[in-house]
Amino acid sequence: xxxxxxxxxxxxxxxxxxxxxxxxxxxxxxxxxxxxxxxxxxxxxxxxxxxxxxxxxxxxxxxxxxxxxxxxxxxxxxxxxxxxxxxxxxxxxxxxxxxxxxxxxxxxxxxxxxxxxxxxxxxxxxxxxxxxxxxxxxxxxxxxxxxxxxxxxxxxxxxxxxxxxxxxxxxxxxxxxxxxxxxxxxxxxxxxxxxxxxxxxxxxxxxxxxxxxxxxxxxxxxxxxxxxxxxxxxxxxxxxxxxxxxxxxxxxxxxxxxxxxxxxxxxxxxxxxxxxxxxxxxxxxxxxxxxxxxxxxxxxxxxxxxxxxxxxxxxxxxxxxxxxxxxxxxxxxxxxxxxxxxxxxxxxxxxxxxxxxxxxxxxxxxxxxxxxxxxxxxxxxxxxxxxxxxxxxxxxxxxxxxxxxxxxxxxxxxxxxxxxxxxxxxxxxxxxxxx
Numbered sequence: 001x002x003x004x005x006x007x008x009x010x011x012x013x014x015x016x017x018x019x020x021x022x023x024x025x026x027x028x029x030x031x032x033x034x035x036x037x038x039x040x041x042x043x044x045x046x047x048x049x050x051x052x053x054x055x056x057x058x059x060x061x062x063x064x065x066x067x068x069x070x071x072x073x074x075x076x077x078x079x080x081x082x083x084x085x086x087x088x089x090x091x092x093x094x095x096x097x098x099x100x101x102x103x104x105x106x107x108x109x110x111x112x113x114x115x116x117x118x119x120x121x122x123x124x125x126x127x128x129x130x131x132x133x134x135x136x137x138x139x140x141x142x143x144x145x146x147x148x149x150x151x152x153x154x155x156x157x158x159x160x161x162x163x164x165x166x167x168x169x170x171x172x173x174x175x176x177x178x179x180x181x182x183x184x185x186x187x188x189x190x191x192x193x194x195x196x197x198x199x200x201x202x203x204x205x206x207x208x209x210x211x212x213x214x215x216x217x218x219x220x221x222x223x224x225x226x227x228x229x230x231x232x233x234x235x236x237x238x239x240x241x242x243x244x245x246x247x248x249x250x251x252x253x254x255x256x257x258x259x260x261x262x263x264x265x266x267x268x269x270x271x272x273x274x275x276x277x278x279x280x281x282x283x284x285x286x287x288x289x290x291x292x293x294x295x296x297x298x299x300x301x302x303x304x305x306x307x308x309x310x311x312x313x314x315x316x317x318x319x320x321x322x323x324x325x326x327x328x329x330x331x332x333x334x335x336x337x338x339x340x341x342x343x344x345x346x347x348x349x350x351x352x353x354x355x356x357x358x359x360x361x362x363x364x365x366x367x368x369x370x371x372x373x374x375x376x377x378x379x380x381x382x383x384x385x386x387x388x389x390x391x392x393x394x395x396x397x398x399x400x401x402x403x404x405x406x407x408x409x410x411x412x413x414x415x416x417x418x419x420x421x422x423x424x425x426x427x428x429x430x431x432x433x434x435x
Contacts, residue, residue: 133297187401188224222398227278232305281392335379352390
C-alpha cells in the first residue's frame with residue numbers, strides 16, 4: 001500500500017505539468033508545442049516546506065517609542081543641509097560631560113523624554129542643576145532650565161503644540177507653529193516656554209536651531225547661547241557637530257580671559273572672568289533684575305566643575321602653566337604670546353577689536369605686515385578695555401531683544417512673575433554685598 005501511494009505521488013508530479021501543457025495548447029492553438037514544452041520545463045514549481053517560526057526579536061535593540069501623533073515625527077538625526085558627522089573619538093570633548101548625581105540625571109532625562117518632537121541636542125543648566133550661592137536655606141527649589149536645539153523649528157513647535165498646548169500662550173496657539181518659529185528667529189534666535197510643571201518640578205525651556213547654536217558657538221554673533229555654555233551644564237542629548245563647536249567656544253573663552261589677566265593669577269579669577277563674559281552688557285545687570293553677586297555665587301560653588309571643564313584646554317595652550325594640584329596659573333604675557341591668542345578669537349569679536357584699533361590710526365596697515373599688526377595690537381595696554389567694550393556691544397542688543405520677546409513668548413502674567421523673581425534675587429544680592 002505504501003508503494004502504491006508513492007507511485008501515485010510520482011505520477012502526479014510528472015504528469016501534472018503535461019496536463020497543464022495540453023490544456024494550454026487547446027486554448028491557444030496558434031502557439032507551437034515546442035514553445036510550450038520549453039516554457040513548462042523552465043517553470044519553477046514550489047515544493048512546500050514545513051512551517052518555520054519567525055526569528056526572535058533582537059533583545060539588544062529595544063523597541064522604538066511610537067509617537068501618538070500622525071504623521072510621526074522625523075528622526076532627530078535627519079537633516080537635508082548638514083549630513084551627520086562621523087563619530088568623534090571617545091575621548092574628544094570629555095571635559096564637557098560633567099557628572100551629576102544619579103537622581104538628578106534620571107530626572108533630567110525623564111523630562112526630555114516627555115517630548116515627542118525631535119530634539120537633536122539638549123542640555124540643562126543653571127542653579128537647578130549645579131548648586132549656586134545666594135539661595136537661602138529653606139527657599140523654594142529653583143526652576144530647572146533647559147535648552148533644546150532642533151533641526152526644523154516649525155516642525156518641532158507643531159508637534160509640541162499638539163502634545164503640550166498648555167506650554168504656549170493663547171496667541172501662539174492661535175497663530176500656530178509658523179508664527180512661533182518666526183518670532184524665535186528674532187534677536188538671538190531662541191523661543192522660551194517658562195513655568196512649565198512637568199515630572200513634579202517646574203521648568204523653563206528654550207528652543208533654538210542647531211545651525212543657530214553652532215554659529216554662535218563659533219563666531220560669538222550674540223553670545224546669548226555661547227555665553228550660557230561657558231558655564232557648567234549637563235548634556236542630556238549629545239550631537240557630534242555641537243560638541244565640536246562647543247570645544248571651540250570653550251577655548252575661545254579661555255583665550256579672551258587670558259588677554260585680560262596678568263602674568264600670574266588664581267583659577268578663581270580665570271573662572272570669574274569666563275563666567276562674566278555673557279553678563280557684560282546684559283541689561284538685567286543694570287536694572288534691579290539680577291543678583292549683583294551672580295558671577296561670584298556661580299564660581300564659588302561650581303569651582304570643581306569649572307576646573308573639569310577648562311583645565312585640559314588651558315594647559316594645551318602655548319605659554320600657559322597650570323599644574324593640576326595648584327590653584328595658581330602663570331602665562332606668558334609678551335606681545336608675541338598674546339598675539340597668538342588674539343588672532344584666534346571668534347570672528348565677530350575680532351572684527352570689532354580690529355575696527356576699534358584701526359579707527360585710532362596708531363597701528364600698522366594689516367595688509368602690509370600681518371604679523372606686526374597683531375603684535376602691535378596684543379602689546380597695547382588698551383587691549384583689555386577694548387575687549388570689554390566689544391563684548392558688551394555683542395551682548396547688549398540680543399539680550400535686550402530677548403528680554404522683550406519674553407512678553408510675547410511667556411505672556412504678561414508669566415513675564416511679571418519672572419521679573420519679580422529676578423528682582424528678589426537682586427534684593428538678596430544687594431543685602432549680601434552690604435554685609
